[in-house]
Amino acid sequence: MTARFLFxxxxxxxxxxxxxxxxxxxxxxxxxxSSSAQQSAPATDEPATKAAxxxxxxxxxxxxxxxxxxxxxxxxxxxxRVAFSSNRSGVYNxxxxxxxxxxxxxxxxxxxxxxxxxxxxxxxxxxDNRMIFSGDQGGNELDHVYLRNADGSVVDLTPGEGLKANxxxxxxxxxxxWIATNERDSSVFDVYEYDSETLERExxxxxxxxxxxxxxxxxxxxxxxxxxxxxxxxxxxxxxxETGEITPLVVDEGEVANSPETFSADGTHLFYTTDRGxxxxxxxxxxxETGEESVVLQPEWDVxxxxxxxxxxxxxxxxxxxxxxTLKLLDATDFSEVALPQxxxxxxxxxxxxxxxxxxxxxxxxxxxPSDLFVVGMEGEGSEPRALTSSLNPEIDIDHLVxxxxxxxxxxxxxxxxxxxxxxxxxxxxTPVPALVRVHGGPGGQARIGYSALNQYLLNHGYALFxxxxxxxxxxxxxxxxxxxxxxxECDLGDVVEGKQMLAGLEWVDADHIGIIGGSYGGYMxxxxxAFAPEEFDVGVNIFGVTNWLRTLxxxxxxxxxxxxxxxxxxxxxxxxxxxxxxxxxxxHADNITKPMIVLQxxxxxxxxxxxxxxxxxxLEDNDVPVEYVLFDDEGHGFRNRANEVEGYRxxxxxxDSHLTGENGPERE
Numbered sequence: 001m002t003a004r005f006l007f008x009x010x011x012x013x014x015x016x017x018x019x020x021x022x023x024x025x026x027x028x029x030x031x032x033x034s035s036s037a038q039q040s041a042p043a044t045d046e047p048a049t050k051a052a053x054x055x056x057x058x059x060x061x062x063x064x065x066x067x068x069x070x071x072x073x074x075x076x077x078x079x080x081r082v083a084f085s086s087n088r089s090g091v092y093n094x095x096x097x098x099x100x101x102x103x104x105x106x107x108x109x110x111x112x113x114x115x116x117x118x119x120x121x122x123x124x125x126x127x128d129n130r131m132i133f134s135g136d137q138g139g140n141e142l143d144h145v146y147l148r149n150a151d152g153s154v155v156d157l158t159p160g161e162g163l164k165a166n167x168x169x170x171x172x173x174x175x176x177x178w179i180a181t182n183e184r185d186s187s188v189f190d191v192y193e194y195d196s197e198t199l200e201r202e203x204x205x206x207x208x209x210x211x212x213x214x215x216x217x218x219x220x221x222x223x224x225x226x227x228x229x230x231x232x233x234x235x236x237x238x239x240x241x242e243t244g245e246i247t248p249l250v251v252d253e254g255e256v257a258n259s260p261e262t263f264s265a266d267g268t269h270l271f272y273t274t275d276r277g278x279x280x281x282x283x284x285x286x287x288x289e290t291g292e293e294s295v296v297l298q299p300e301w302d303v304x305x306x307x308x309x310x311x312x313x314x315x316x317x318x319x320x321x322x323x324x325x326t327l328k329l330l331d332a333t334d335f336s337e338v339a340l341p342q343x344x345x346x347x348x349x350x351x352x353x354x355x356x357x358x359x360x361x362x363x364x365x366x367x368x369x370p371s372d373l374f375v376v377g378m379e380g381e382g383s384e385p386r387a388l389t390s391s392l393n394p395e396i397d398i399d400h401l402v403x404x405x406x407x408x409x410x411x412x413x414x415x416x417x418x419x420x421x422x423x424x425x426x427x428x429x430x431t432p433v434p435a436l437v438r439v440h441g442g443p444g445g446q447a448r449i450g451y452s453a454l455n456q457y458l459l460n461h462g463y464a465l466f467x468x469x470x471x472x473x474x475x476x477x478x479x480x481x482x483x484x485x486x487x488x489x490e491c492d493l494g495d496v497v498e499g500k501q502m503l504a505g506l507e508w509v510d511a512d513h514i515g516i517i518g519g520s521y522g523g524y525m526x527x528x529x530x531a532f533a534p535e536e537f538d539v540g541v542n543i544f545g546v547t548n549w550l551r552t553l554x555x556x557x558x559x560x561x562x563x564x565x566x567x568x569x570x571x572x573x574x575x576x577x578x579x580x581x582x583x584x585x586x587x588x589h590a591d592n593i594t595k596p597m598i599v600l601q602x603x604x605x606x607x608x609x610x611x612x613x614x615x616x617x618x619x620l621e622d623n624d625v626p627v628e629y630v631l632f633d634d635e636g637h638g639f640r641n642r643a644n645e646v647e648g649y650r651x652x653x654x655x656x657d658s659h660l661t662g663e664n665g666p667e668r669e
Contacts, residue, residue, distance in 0.1 A: 056400050056425045059460055061650045064453045065642055067370050068391040071350065072117040073361045075310070076129055079354035082361050082388060083107065083131060084373055085116045090642045092116060094133050094148075097388045099359065099375050104389075107148060113137050114640045115146075118167040121196060122174035122355060124150070132157075132167050132177070139604045139636020141557070145179050147199070157194065162186070164559050170196075172218035172265070178204075180213045186558035189213055193220065205239050209246050212563075214260035217267035222288065224249065224260030224270055230569040231444065232482055236260050236272055238288070250286065252276060257478070261305065265312035265332065271296065273303050279477035283317060285335075296335050297328065302475060311357030314338060318349065320475045323406055323420060323448045325349050327362075341376045341383045347450055361388075367422070368401035370451040400425070402459045404449050404467070409502045411471075411495045415483070418476065419468040419499060420447050424459050427508040434513035434661050435464035435503045436541070437496055441520030443488055443570070446475045454649050461653060462661075466503050470495035485570050489528040489584035496525060497536050512538075515660050517652075519543035520608070520637065527586035527616060530593045539660045540597040541652055544637055546608050547616040548588070549581040550574050557606050587612065590619035596626035596659040600648050602635030628655055 070086045081096045086104075088095075092114035095104040108115040118132040128150040136143045145165045147155040158165035158181050168178035168191065175196050180189040184206075191205035191213060204220070207213070211225035214236070223239040225246065236250035236258050250258045250272060261271045261283070268288055273281040282298035283306055297303060297317055304325070305318045315330040327348045329338040346366035353360050358378055364385075365371040370392055376385040392398060404420040411417045427433040436458065440447045447467035455465055469476065470492045472484030484492040496516065504511035516537045518526045523545015530540045546552045553574045556564045568574075572581050582588050597620060601613035613629065620627040630651050632644045639645045 056460070057397075059396055059400075059457070061457055061646050061653070063393055063395050064457045064460075065646045065649070066393040067396070067453055068389065070371060070373060070389055070391060071363070073350055073352040073363070073373060074117055074119045074131075075352060075354040075359070075361065076120050077122055077124055077355060079356065079359055082352075082373065082375065083117045083120065084389075085114075085133075086389075087114075087642055092135075092640065094131070097373065099388070107131065107152075108133065108154075110135070112634070118145070119170065122170055123196070134165070134167060136636070138634050139602055139638070139640055141606055141636060155199070157199070158183070164189075166213075168213060168216055171220050176220060178216055178220070182559045187560075189559070191216070191223065204241060205246075207246075209237060211237055211246070215262050215270075217263040218265060219267055222263065222267060224263075224272070226259055228563060228566045230255065231566050232257055232478060234258055236270075238270075249288075250274070257281065262308045262315075265308065271306050271315070273306070275478050279479060297330065307351070308332065309353040309357050309360075310355050311353060313357040314353070316351045318351075320446075323418070323446065323469070323475065325448075327351065341378065341385065343376075344374070344385060347448075365450050367404040367449055367451060368398050368456075370453075400460065401456050406449070409498065411498045413494075415471060415480075415495075417468065417470060417495050417499065419466050420449060422455060422459050422465040422467070423508065424462055424464055426462060427464060429507040432508050432510040433462050433464050434515070434656075435466065435509045436515045436517045436656075437499050437503065437537070438465055438467045439470065439496060439516065439518035439522035439525040440467070440473065441518070441522050442474075443472050443484060443492070443521045444474050444481060445521070446473045448475075453645075454652070457649060458653065458656070461657075463656065464503070464506075464509055466499055468496060468499045470499070486572065486580075488571055489524070489532065493525060493528055493532060496529060497533050500536055513660050515539035515541065515656065517541035517543070518545065520545060523608075524586070527593075527597070528584065530595050530597060531586040531589040532592070534592050534594055537595060539595055539656065541655070542597055542613075542616075543600045543648075543652075544602060544605060544608055545599070545613075547586045547612045549585045550578060551612060552608060553581070555606075555609055587616050587619065590616060591623060593620060593623070593625055596628075596655070598628040598630065598652060598655040600630045600651075601632070602637060603631060603633045604636040607637045626659060 068088050070084050072085045074083045081098055083096045085092050086095050091110055093110055094107040094115050094117045096107055097104040113135050115133050115135040121130040124130050131148045134143045134145050142164045144156055144158045145167050147157055163181055163183040165179055165181040168180050170177045177194050178191055180191050182189050184190055188207040190203055190207050192201045193204045194201045211227040214224040214226055216223045221241045225237040227235040227237055233255040234257050237246050238249040239246045256276045258274045270286045273283055275281050281302040283296040283303045284293050285296050286293045299319050302320045304320045307316045315332050317328040319326045325347045329340050331338055344364045346364055348362050350363045361375045363371045364374055372391050373388045374385040377383045402422050404422050407421045408416050408418045424433055447469050472492050474481055500514050503509050516526050516529050523542040526540040526542040527547045529537050599613050599617055601610055603610050617627050617629045635644055
């Protein structure tokens with residue numbers, strides 16, 4: 001992934017789940033086996049044609065949450081099955097779906113901690129295969145990497161307390177695989193090589209340079225690492241197995257974001273993204289022997305990821321095009337564009353290929369359709385995509401849901417601010433509806449077109465939403481991305497307030513009933529809005545949000561490594577900038593808050609400690625400000641348990657019904 005996108009993703013890990021979107025593959029069951037239903041034609045959503053005066057039924061949160069959340073994809077060695085992760089049981093587990101039809105089979109059966117698919121062992125034969133999966137404990141983000149044997153038994157490949165591990169892939173011949181862990185030093189990740197048969201391991205890369213592991217070459221002879229200085233300035237380092245040394249590979253003067261993506265099949269070239277001389281990240285190929293470079297692809301938006309297909313025929317390139325993901329397929333030899341099979345019209349993400357590149361799996365989603373897993377043949381028979389899952393609860397009519405529309409407005413200083421506007425079906429000039437400004441996390445995240453159960457639940461019950469991409473959001477160039485540095489809670493809050501004013505000017509919005517909602521950094525913006533612009537918003541919904549930057553920055557987990565220093569450079573170092581951080585922390589200005597707030601918090605959150613939410617809630621109670629507190633004992637920084645999501649989202653809507661619309665709002669069920 002690109003450095004800018006990687007940094008935003010790193011800081012918002014689990015944020016999407018915290019705000020009501022799926023955590024895997026880009027975003028987060030069915031009550032029956034209907035999720036395995038086949039669709040023979042490409043899935044294209046018919047436009048919503050319900051007349052404004054038609055009665056749209058109001059669905060329960062249980063119905064919305066009975067929509068399956070899935071992610072991840074790995075073909076079995078023979079290409080007959082695709083493994084994915086799903087929360088259909090209420091907790092994420094791994095399932096294997098036959099490509100040619102039939103029911104998905106559960107490969108893990110956790111009832112507490114989520115399990116996410118990583119990869120099948122490439123050389124295993126037979127109807128069942130060994131598999132790699134991962135998961136943490138109670139939302140603590142300390143993932144372990146596990147082996148599932150063909151008989152269903154499970155081995156923790158990274159045993160121990162307090163460590164975090166990441167699966168780093170298989171060698172080209174499948175005889176080895178790699179795992180990065182911070183067991184030696186909690187602040188950095190070393191790389192261990194495992195024998196695929198004996199599972200014996202050895203450390204091959206000791207991380208002495210405080211950098212993040214990127215791709216490993218197919219033969220394991222090279223690895224690329226990302227050295228973070230600040231979020232807009234990253235270098236690429238190269239590890240050579242022959243010497244064991246880690247040396248600079250791509251280093252620029254000034255602030256340039258470079259990020260390694262993948263090696264060529266023969267290991268002679270590295271593909272990486274850079275914003276050198278450009279507002280946006282583009283794709284470059286570098287000859288590792290000569291240093292010669294060439295531009296592979298430079299669109300007018302960020303290239304967010306590049307991967308090599310399993311059979312080495314293609315380069316898969318994802319582009320962040322105005323809050324949507326578009327896909328390009330390039331020939332891996334000459335980089336010419338390869339015509340894609342007929343694809344659905346929407347977000348196409350998480351592309352994976354079978355070992356021989358004859359089939360491609362991908363996820364498709366839109367505002368009104370949650371992510372579904374598709375498979376398509378690359379040529380000839382089977383060249384039309386077929387859905388392997390049908391995630392939307394069949395009790396919900398897709399025409400009753402709402403499409404998002406990308407709009408822009410001019411902020412207080414003339415800067416153009418994009419966002420995604422959602423208008424409930426029942427909203428009109430005669431029946432204006434209450435509204436919410438929703439703020440994404442990060443701070444460098446991005447509001448994107450895609451399905452959100454929470455969004456659609458609130459829309460269905462008559463709340464308009466504006467999902468704002470305030471300055472500092474990723475996806476709109478590096479100048480826009482850096483525009484909130486060292487002015488968080490101030491310049492970006494100004495955009496949010498202007499977004500509220502934009503909403504208030506729409507004839508179908510009830511200008512007297514506008515609130516603010518957000519998760520993680522977005523939750524911080526909720527508390528900041530109520531503390532620093534106390535007359536602007538009528539209520540706040542704070543989901544896993546920061547309220548005390550001093551404590552948050554001081555308690556960053558050690559495994560963040562150089563990202564910790566980069567975040568200090570962006571927000572402030574608590575040792576040197578305590579005065580400013582106190583100034584922008586809502587907890588220290590809670591006396592200003594007069595409008596009702598609901599706070600959701602995970603007791604195991606390693607990023608926003610429970611003490612922060614405890615203290616802001618206590619401060620509001622002491623000041624007789626209406627506040628509701630929903631604490632989850634078995635969650636971290638975001639939702640992993642569906643029952644908790646149901647409880648949390650129901651509480652949010654009940655809070656809004658009570659404190660935003662009240663007796664003067666639209667009629668509610």
